[in-house]
Amino acid sequence: MNIFDYTFEAYESLLDAALAAGYAFLPVCEYLRADDLPDRFVVLRHDVDRRPANATRMAALESHRDVAATYYLRTATFDPETARAMAERGHEIGYHYEDLAHEEGDLGAARRRFERNLEAFREHVPVETVCAHGSPLSPHANTDMWERCSPADFDLRGEAYRSIDVGPGTPGGLRYLSDTGRTWRTPGSGIERVATTDDLVRAIESGAYPRLYLLAHPCRWAGGTLELASRVAWDLGAESAKFAVGKLYG
Numbered sequence: 001m002n003i004f005d006y007t008f009e010a011y012e013s014l015l016d017a018a019l020a021a022g023y024a025f026l027p028v029c030e031y032l033r034a035d036d037l038p039d040r041f042v043v044l045r046h047d048v049d050r051r052p053a054n055a056t057r058m059a060a061l062e063s064h065r066d067v068a069a070t071y072y073l074r075t076a077t078f079d080p081e082t083a084r085a086m087a088e089r090g091h092e093i094g095y096h097y098e099d100l101a102h103e104e105g106d107l108g109a110a111r112r113r114f115e116r117n118l119e120a121f122r123e124h125v126p127v128e129t130v131c132a133h134g135s136p137l138s139p140h141a142n143t144d145m146w147e148r149c150s151p152a153d154f155d156l157r158g159e160a161y162r163s164i165d166v167g168p169g170t171p172g173g174l175r176y177l178s179d180t181g182r183t184w185r186t187p188g189s190g191i192e193r194v195a196t197t198d199d200l201v202r203a204i205e206s207g208a209y210p211r212l213y214l215l216a217h218p219c220r221w222a223g224g225t226l227e228l229a230s231r232v233a234w235d236l237g238a239e240s241a242k243f244a245v246g247k248l249y250g
Helices: 008-020 028-033 052-063 080-088 107-122 142-146 197-206 225-249
Strands: 024-026 041-048 070-073 092-097 129-132 175-178 211-215
Touching: 008 052, 008 197, 024 028, 028 041, 028 092, 028 129, 041 052, 052 070, 052 080, 070 080, 070 129, 080 092, 092 107, 107 142, 129 142
Parallel strands: 024 041, 041 070, 041 211, 070 092, 092 129, 175 211
Antiparallel strands: none
């Protein structure tokens, strides 16, 4: 865990390095609909688990640079006015669903709940893609909702985990990195040597990984020392809780 990483200043450095190196930024929906892709690009995704004000701040930093990203909002972090404002700036808004966990594994009830929530989002913004929330306190994986159905059944272009192939052996070599655990080091990415945001900036500047799929949780990022300390404390507690629950459920 990188204690002093994940400041908004570091995030700006990441954006600026990618732009200077000639990378294009694509929301998830744009990546999935593209027939031809740039030589260098970043699929940029944000899961807004909590602290939606941080997402608004991150979106403003991106919009200032004409960078578009995807923001997946839970029902608890969705505000119609804020979502519309972000969409008007060019960002994609998606549904960060956790319906199977809420319905305790009941697939039929989960799909009905999913459809209701999706339609509630669509009353305010277009929604083309969705993404499962981890729901670490539940034994049910929300992605299991897609047994015997598909995103297309809900007029969706795709799902952020299931619809995108990543890893060094995939066609096009799209590499997935996430800030989960306060480190970019993601098993299976083929670039596990990248741990800090500075490491990621250097990798981008070198052009060694021309096609990246980045997940940055806005709630992990901070604007000052006190804010950063609270983020680190929260993440330490959350990771401990996830570990304990994982042991409980095996």
